Amino acid sequence: SADRYKDPSQPLNTRIDDLLGRMTLAEKIGQMSQIEREKATPDVINKYFIGSVLSGGGSVPEKNAPPEAWVGMVNGMQSGALSTRLGIPIIYGIDAVHGHGNVYKATIFPHNVGLGCTRDPELAKRIGAAVALEVRATGIPYIFAPCVAVCRDPRWGRCYESFSEHPELVQNMTSIISGFQGEIPAGGTLGVPFMAGQRNVAACSKHYVGDGGTTNGINENNTVATFHELLSIHMPPYYNAVIRGVSTVMISYSSWNGLKMHANRFLITDFLKKELRFRGFVISDWQGLDRITTPEHADYLLSIKLGILAGIDMVMIPFNYTEFIDGLTLLVNNGTIPMSRIDDAVRRILRVKFTMGLFENPYADPSLTGELGKQEHRDLAREAVRKSLVLLKNGKPGDKPLLPLPKKTYGGILVAGSHANDLGSQCGGWTITWQGLTGNNLTAGTTILDGIKRAVVPGTDVVYSENPDAGFIQQNKARFDYAIVVVGEPPYAETFGDNLNLTIPAPGPAIIQNVCGSIKCVVVLVSGRPLVLEPYINTMNALVAAWLPGTEGQGVADVLFGDYGFTGKLSRTWFRSVNQLPMNVGDARYDPLFPFGFGLETQPS
Numbered sequence: 001s002a003d004r005y006k007d008p009s010q011p012l013n014t015r016i017d018d019l020l021g022r023m024t025l026a027e028k029i030g031q032m033s034q035i036e037r038e039k040a041t042p043d044v045i046n047k048y049f050i051g052s053v054l055s056g057g058g059s060v061p062e063k064n065a066p067p068e069a070w071v072g073m074v075n076g077m078q079s080g081a082l083s084t085r086l087g088i089p090i091i092y093g094i095d096a097v098h099g100h101g102n103v104y105k106a107t108i109f110p111h112n113v114g115l116g117c118t119r120d121p122e123l124a125k126r127i128g129a130a131v132a133l134e135v136r137a138t139g140i141p142y143i144f145a146p147c148v149a150v151c152r153d154p155r156w157g158r159c160y161e162s163f164s165e166h167p168e169l170v171q172n173m174t175s176i177i178s179g180f181q182g183e184i185p186a187g188g189t190l191g192v193p194f195m196a197g198q199r200n201v202a203a204c205s206k207h208y209v210g211d212g213g214t215t216n217g218i219n220e221n222n223t224v225a226t227f228h229e230l231l232s233i234h235m236p237p238y239y240n241a242v243i244r245g246v247s248t249v250m251i252s253y254s255s256w257n258g259l260k261m262h263a264n265r266f267l268i269t270d271f272l273k274k275e276l277r278f279r280g281f282v283i284s285d286w287q288g289l290d291r292i293t294t295p296e297h298a299d300y301l302l303s304i305k306l307g308i309l310a311g312i313d314m315v316m317i318p319f320n321y322t323e324f325i326d327g328l329t330l331l332v333n334n335g336t337i338p339m340s341r342i343d344d345a346v347r348r349i350l351r352v353k354f355t356m357g358l359f360e361n362p363y364a365d366p367s368l369t370g371e372l373g374k375q376e377h378r379d380l381a382r383e384a385v386r387k388s389l390v391l392l393k394n395g396k397p398g399d400k401p402l403l404p405l406p407k408k409t410y411g412g413i414l415v416a417g418s419h420a421n422d423l424g425s426q427c428g429g430w431t432i433t434w435q436g437l438t439g440n441n442l443t444a445g446t447t448i449l450d451g452i453k454r455a456v457v458p459g460t461d462v463v464y465s466e467n468p469d470a471g472f473i474q475q476n477k478a479r480f481d482y483a484i485v486v487v488g489e490p491p492y493a494e495t496f497g498d499n500l501n502l503t504i505p506a507p508g509p510a511i512i513q514n515v516c517g518s519i520k521c522v523v524v525l526v527s528g529r530p531l532v533l534e535p536y537i538n539t540m541n542a543l544v545a546a547w548l549p550g551t552e553g554q555g556v557a558d559v560l561f562g563d564y565g566f567t568g569k570l571s572r573t574w575f576r577s578v579n580q581l582p583m584n585v586g587d588a589r590y591d592p593l594f595p596f597g598f599g600l601e602t603q604p605s
């Protein structure tokens with residue numbers, strides 16, 4: 001019979017059964033293997049029947065690669081896959097967690113902590129659709145987003161990847177999945193993966209489950225919780241993700257009550273796959289199997305056994321693919337892992353690939369390259385920046401409000417601080433490189449300083465000094481009508497962001513004291529999370545939490561100068577002291593500097 005699996009008019013399960021029935025063990029295990037771009041030559045993909053390739057953070061075809069280079073790379077790999085006996089296409093995945101962060105000149109949106117402050121699920125959906133177009137511009141159909149972590153401790157290095165500490169707010173923001181993948185039609189089968197068309201991407205809700213609940217926010221560590229606490233705090237977003245038809249779920253490095261999530265058969269198979277009826281595929285994190293043991297990779301055969309039997313379907317290996325393939329082959333041949341488990345994994349992977357139309361559209365659509373960094377998307381990102389800003393203070397007690405700032409001044413405006421003129425720092429981690437970069441040459445965008453200069457009346461004297469010394473301040477303090485002080489955190493990702501003191505990094509505090517001690521000032525804090533404020537807050541006339549706004553820094557000036565009012569509300573509790581942590585809305589003992597949901601409002605001027 002003609003290859004029925006290649007016939008798109010055949011029912012989905014007919015195609016899956018037909019193809020699965022033809023596959024050798026080597027071809028099945030190849031589908032379960034995801035390797036890193038740098039290993040993924042067409043020959044390796046062909047020889048090992050590789051099912052998936054990824055770009056890890058910062059892994060690009062060439063520095064500042066244009067979309068055409070990405071398309072050429074992905075298509076080259078795809079030809080390797082299509083030349084295999086059964087011609088099963090690869091699915092290429094990448095972290096587009098705040099826009100297509102790895103790609104030069106992509107639109108970079110606010111990180112999730114800021115999106116949570118918009119309280120605007122419809123905006124999140126529009127962002128998802130825009131990001132999908134920018135990802136498709138590079139020929140990629142699959143992203144490792146959204147992170148639906150419920151970050152319960154801001155000392156966690158990935159807290160900025162979390163929409164909120166409050167599970168309901170995170171649940172609401174899962175609307176971004178319907179932007180990425182398209183809106184699933186009502187009345188379908190619960191839990192099946194969905195993708196509307198070739199201008200959408202398959203999504204990945206991560207990291208299942210409890211990644212945001214680790215002790216002291218230590219990345220990849222242990223989440224101590226009763227099953228009820230796990231279900232009420234960390235699990236809710238996965239209900240919504242499954243209902244929205246999310247195509248994949250990524251497993252967390254963390255443990256639950258001492259058991260590694262990557263080895264947790266109860267939560268992956270019995271709960272996610274059976275109870276929640278998730279029908280897409282479950283993917284490990286990077287070397288997630290290796291990290292089941294301590295030290296990592298200490299017993300890779302055991303890692304493979306535990307991970308695959310737990311219910312992991314695709315393994316983000318990413319480099320030692322022969323060791324993985326040989327190990328899994330051995331475990332199937334010696335009966336440790338039943339073929340039924342392998343078939344479940346491959347069935348799920350094929351279900352996603354058939355559903356997203358990958359067999360009919362294995363190659364990039366070259367007409368989409370113009371979507372990358374499109375002005376329409378930048379305008380959307382700028383809107384998101386505006387709505388993400390949270391006004392925490394506006395005028396000292398007894399003073400009249402400082403914001404919105406006048407665009408016309410008699411004297412000048414002093415702009416100070418390390419983060420006023422630093423595109424990389426306002427983007428944060430997962431931008432161009434894994435950890436992110438400082439400086440202004442990493443990609444295309446608008447710094448907060450650029451935005452201020454464009455917002456004021458032409459001819460207004462805007463003076464920028466990154467770290468003005470006391471002498472400069474004393475000589476000029478009468479000159480300036482007011483100052484804008486922009487300080488905050490350097491870029492970071494994952495464990496590099498773990499931080500137990502959460503103080504504003506030097507020289508931020510000194511700049512605040514020097515400038516605000518002499519000149520009326522508004523401080524704009526660029527950070528992935530709440531930081532220690534109490535020592536300085538009385539010195540400030542006004543204070544804005546800007547989070548990690550991304551490339552469209554103009555959105556900050558839009559609101560500072562009153563083109564738009566402040567509307568953002570805290571997605572996270574703002575603690576007084578780290579000694580209070582963890583401290584979340586709803587806790588019995590709750591004594592924040594600013595509570596969850598706080599945000600002053602201003603009217604457009």
Ligand SMILES: OC[C@@H]1[C@@H](O)[C@H](O)[C@@H](O)c2nc(CNc3ccccc3)cn21
Nearest residue numbers: 054055056057095144206207285286494
């Ligand atoms: O980039 C792929 C995944 C990403 O989707 C996950 O959210 C994240 O947990 C993740 N981390 C890495 C790399 N982690 C790593 C940590 C220490 C040394 C080398 C790599 C890759 N990935």
